[in-house]
Amino acid sequence: MSILKDSSELKEAFDLFRDFVEEGAPVRYRSMGGADSLQSVDGVVPETAPRVVTAPVVQTQKVVGATPMPVQPLEEVEGEFRGDRLENALIAMCRRGGFKGAVVADDSGLPLAVHNSPVETEEIAAFTAILGDALGKAGRFLHEHGADYISMDINYEEKVVVRSFDVLSLKMYLMVLCPQTMDERAEVELSLQQIASILSA
Amino acid sequence: MGRILTVSSQKGGVGKTTTALNLAYTLGRLGNRVLVVDTDPQGGMALASNLRKKTTLGLAQYLQGEAQAEEIISPTKDGALSIIGAGVNEASDILAIEDASRDGRLEEALRALTAGFDYVFLDAPAGIGSTVIADFGVSDGVILMLQCRSLLLKSLPIFLKLMRQVRSDRNPRLQLEGALVTMWKGDDPLEREILEDLTRSVPEALFFRTVIPYDDHFEQASIRAVPMILLPDGRDTARPYLELAMEMKERELLRGMGGSKDEHTEGLF
Structure with a gap:
C-alpha cells in the first residue's frame, strides 16, 4: 500500500x-x-495498484459477512504468446470478479504475468516468498499439509489473497488484490484452472 | 460573461500568487482580457508584480469608499492583463477586507469589479476563513493548489468540505476547476510516490495534467517582480504555465461539447 x-x-x-x-x-x-x-x-x-504493504494482519479464514461473488463463465483467452494469454486471463478474471489486480509468480517470485500488481514488480519476489513460506509453515504447524490459500488485510478496505498451486511439479502462486467484503474464492478457483492450463500447455 | 477562478490552498507558500500571476499573464498573451484580484491581506500580488510602483490603492480602499474602480484596476503594459492589489498599507486595511468579507460587501465589490473580463483570478489568502468563503461565493471555479507533502494533503478534507458547503448554501455554480501540483521536486522519491498516488486517486477531470516543478528561477522572478516568461532565461521555466493555460482551454472546450442525444442533433447552420 x-x-x-x-x-x-x-x-x-x-x-x-x-x-x-x-x-x-x-x-x-x-x-x-x-x-x-x-x-x-x-x-x-x-x-x-497499491505498492507498499503496511500493517499486515495475517488471516487464515474468510471475512465474516463477505459478499459471495457470482461466478461468470470463462471466456476463451486469446494471445499469441503464453505471457499474453496469461495476462489476458488475469485481466478477464479481475473484470469478472471485480478484483483490483492480480499477479502470477513462480516459486522464486518471478512474475509470469501481472495486471495492476498490488505490490511493486521488484517486490513481488519478496512478497511471494514471505506468503508462500507462511503458507508452508502454517500448514505444518496445523498438520494441514494441503494449506494453499492465505488472505491478508492490507488496510481497512482491501486484502491480498495468495493461492499456491502446482504446475508440472513446480510451485506457483496467484496473488489477487480485492475488497475485504468480497468472497473471491470461487472466482479464484475457477480462474486458477484456466491459468494452470495455460502454464502447462 | 467571463469566468472567475479562485486560486486557493489550505496552506501558504505553495505558489498561489505565482500561479495566479503567471497563468493570468499567459492567458492574456493568448488574447484574453484577464484580471487578477489580490484578496489576500498579505498583499503578495502587489510585490510579485511590482504593482506598488504604480499605485498603493487597492481592494481595501475600494471597500472603504476611498477609491473608485478605475483607480484600483491597473492595466499592465500589454493591455491584456490588469491587476487589483489588496491595498493593505495599514492594519486597518486588513480589518476592512475581513469585515467586508463577513458582511457580504466583498462579494458585491468583486462582482462589480470583475465585469467585462474573460478571466478573473482571485488570489485568495491561505487556509479557510471569511475572505476565502467570499471568494468562493462569487467564483465559477477553484484552482486548488497542492504540494506533494502528505501532511498538507491530509488537511484537504476540511477544505473540500468548505467548498461543498459554499456550493450548497451560496453558490451552486462553484466547481473545482482542478487540483494543481506545484513546487514539485521530481528527484524526490517520496514526492514522486505521492504524486503517483494522487493521479490514481483524484478523478482525472479534477486533476491538472500539468505539474509546476520547483525551480529557483521563480525566486528570481519574484525578486524582479515579473511573470516568469519576462525573465531573460525564463521561457523554459514558464512553459508549464503555458501548458496549464492550454489545458484549461481544452477543459472549457470539452465542457461546452457535451454532445446531444441523436434526436436533438443540430447542424452547423
Whole structure:
C-alpha cells in the first residue's frame, strides 16, 4: 500500500473530490502506465495498484459477512504468446470478479504475468516468498499439509489473497488484490484452472 | 460573461500568487482580457508584480469608499492583463477586507469589479476563513493548489468540505476547476510516490495534467517582480504555465461539447 492510501484523511478527501465531478459524468482516474479505469459516479472505486504493504494482519479464514461473488463463465483467452494469454486471463478474471489486480509468480517470485500488481514488480519476489513460506509453515504447524490459500488485510478496505498451486511439479502462486467484503474464492478457483492450463500447455 | 477562478490552498507558500500571476499573464498573451484580484491581506500580488510602483490603492480602499474602480484596476503594459492589489498599507486595511468579507460587501465589490473580463483570478489568502468563503461565493471555479507533502494533503478534507458547503448554501455554480501540483521536486522519491498516488486517486477531470516543478528561477522572478516568461532565461521555466493555460482551454472546450442525444442533433447552420 502506498504512502497516502493508509490515511483516513486522504480517503475522505478522495471521496470528497468525487462530489465535484459533474453529475452524470464518468469518473476516470489517470493511470501511471496502465490502462485508465472508467467507472460511473455511483460506487466508484479507483483502480489503484497499491505498492507498499503496511500493517499486515495475517488471516487464515474468510471475512465474516463477505459478499459471495457470482461466478461468470470463462471466456476463451486469446494471445499469441503464453505471457499474453496469461495476462489476458488475469485481466478477464479481475473484470469478472471485480478484483483490483492480480499477479502470477513462480516459486522464486518471478512474475509470469501481472495486471495492476498490488505490490511493486521488484517486490513481488519478496512478497511471494514471505506468503508462500507462511503458507508452508502454517500448514505444518496445523498438520494441514494441503494449506494453499492465505488472505491478508492490507488496510481497512482491501486484502491480498495468495493461492499456491502446482504446475508440472513446480510451485506457483496467484496473488489477487480485492475488497475485504468480497468472497473471491470461487472466482479464484475457477480462474486458477484456466491459468494452470495455460502454464502447462 | 467571463469566468472567475479562485486560486486557493489550505496552506501558504505553495505558489498561489505565482500561479495566479503567471497563468493570468499567459492567458492574456493568448488574447484574453484577464484580471487578477489580490484578496489576500498579505498583499503578495502587489510585490510579485511590482504593482506598488504604480499605485498603493487597492481592494481595501475600494471597500472603504476611498477609491473608485478605475483607480484600483491597473492595466499592465500589454493591455491584456490588469491587476487589483489588496491595498493593505495599514492594519486597518486588513480589518476592512475581513469585515467586508463577513458582511457580504466583498462579494458585491468583486462582482462589480470583475465585469467585462474573460478571466478573473482571485488570489485568495491561505487556509479557510471569511475572505476565502467570499471568494468562493462569487467564483465559477477553484484552482486548488497542492504540494506533494502528505501532511498538507491530509488537511484537504476540511477544505473540500468548505467548498461543498459554499456550493450548497451560496453558490451552486462553484466547481473545482482542478487540483494543481506545484513546487514539485521530481528527484524526490517520496514526492514522486505521492504524486503517483494522487493521479490514481483524484478523478482525472479534477486533476491538472500539468505539474509546476520547483525551480529557483521563480525566486528570481519574484525578486524582479515579473511573470516568469519576462525573465531573460525564463521561457523554459514558464512553459508549464503555458501548458496549464492550454489545458484549461481544452477543459472549457470539452465542457461546452457535451454532445446531444441523436434526436436533438443540430447542424452547423
